[in-house]
Amino acid sequence: MSNLSTMFQVSKVPKSSQMRTILDAVLPVEILPVFDDVFRRVDSGKILHKFRFLSGRYLFLMDTSEYFSSKKRSCPSCLQAKQQDGSVRFHHNILQVALAKPGFPQVLPITAEEICQEDGKNKQDCEINAAKRLIPRLVASHPHMDIVIVADGLYSHVPFVQLLRNHGLSFILVAKPDDHAALLEDLKGLREVGAVGGIERTDRKGRRHLYEYCNEVSLRSDAEMKTNWFSYRLINEDGKLGYENSWITDLRVTAQNVEELVEAGRSRWKIENENFNTLKNQGYHIEHNFGHGEKRLSFVMFLLNLLAFTIHQILELRDVLLQRLYKKIGSRKEMWVQIRTLVNLFVFDSWIFLLSFILDKRLRRSFHLTG
Ligand SMILES: [Zn+2]
Structure with a gap:
């Protein structure tokens, strides 16, 4: 009996070291389609219209962030930054797209593109190159959406604007x-x-x-x-x-x-504040080194964490129990602390029962524990 089997129907889980070995060999392209699948379900679940803005269009915010930094650990896809003292700092950056709307609290991550180490190129080249890889993928995944790319000044130049136009995307840069x-x-x-x-x-x-x-x-x-x-x-x-x-x-x-x-x-600040900052400071610990691996583990771990955040954002939009809980506790971080503490101590029959247990004082009293 465990919460993994009762709540998520997962029966066998490898040890964390074995899990890392398995995940290190997974290619990011095997995980990225899951974001599209989740998005299709959101679309058919009729919650997408809540994000409509500018006469039925959708704002896709695009920005970069760093999620790993170390002077010791590195992998072949680490970016390298020479420090003033001559040492090298290894880091991982991503370019991410999220759907958002002014005045609306949730953001929905759409996809992410890794900014990889490329010989002899500086960081800015990499950001633009990552965007060049990401844009065609984005259009292929969402062919029927009226998308407006919202991004910073790095992108407001002729070649990139031409790329957006070639793919039929609108833009605010x-x-x-x-x-x-x-x-x-x-x-x-x-x-x-x-x-x-x-x-x-x-x-x-x-x-x-x-x-x-x-x-x-x-x-x-x-x-x-x-x-x-x-x-x-x-x-x-x-x-x-x-x-x-x-x-x-x-x-x-x-x-x-x-x-x-x-x-x-x-x-545009919403991707920084409500996406990256939530991932960094609201319980997702995105900058923690979950494992660096020999191949792509670092980025795979990032994608899995981003996927969890995406699912939670959808729950916030759709799940009445979670909405009540978030309102009651008032902070995402504290909400996850309470959930984590309970699942570490007790086995719950279902996710619904777990949330009801935190919300309903009378239900908790009925489980009066005696020695
Ligand atoms: Zn690395």
């Missing part, structure tokens, strides 16, 4: 003025002829929200590619600048949709 001299120059001219639109809102706190937008702006000095542009500035009550950013997009920007587009652009 940060475009910092310092990185886009040609675009800025073009905007200057367009502003002079009155082609740059703008709106201003003042909120109840007296803060000013300034929006500007312009369509058909040159992304590069050769004017080979035109794109649409919008910006946002927040001026606090004291007159000081609170926030500013600008983006490029293929979507036509109007006075009617510029505020929503800014919301979508700003939602």
Whole structure:
């Protein structure tokens, strides 16, 4: 009798060392389709529509994160960073995509791409290369979705924008003025002829929200590619600048949709806050070395952990008992501590019974333990 057999119908489990040996030989491509399968079930479970934004589109946030770092342990796919003292730091980075919506608490991981060591290339080359591998896979897995890729300024350049266009993907990409001299120059001219639109809102706190937008702006000095542009500035009550950013997009920007587009652009932080930070600090211990292996164990362990987080996010969206428990406890970390403690001590008949046991005081009292 064990919780694995009662709750998950798993009868035999190898020892952890044997588990690592087995998993080290598993190829990530054998695990990645599971994310697609989970997503298809979410789709048929009618919870996907909750994520719709910008007239029925879906925001796919894309960002990188580091999940392993060591000066001692390494594997053949470790990235290497030379330190100032001459030593080498080994690390693993991933490029991840998650579905999110402004103002909506859950994020749904879609897929991840490993940023591998490639001879003679720097980190930025690798991020872009990982994205080039990821994009076709993403489109093949979700051919019927109206996807908007939301990402940082690293991607707002002609070759990557062309790649997105070739795959029929929409985009909202940060475009910092310092990185886009040609675009800025073009905007200057367009502003002079009155082609740059703008709106201003003042909120109840007296803060000013300034929006500007312009369509058909040159992304590069050769004017080979035109794109649409919008910006946002927040001026606090004291007159000081609170926030500013600008983006490029293929979507036509109007006075009617510029505020929503800014919301979508700003939602990029959600993959950092609600995806990566949860994995790091809310009980998933993603930066812990679960085993490094000789081959791909590190990335396989990352994917399995990400899969667990994905399932938990779906449960938060769908499972009434878990929703009640999360509301009662108020923190994911504490919720998992309580669940883990109980399954370490007792055998439960089912997952439903376990959650009911934590939620229902009367049920717990009926199990008054005596010596
Ligand atoms: Zn490694």
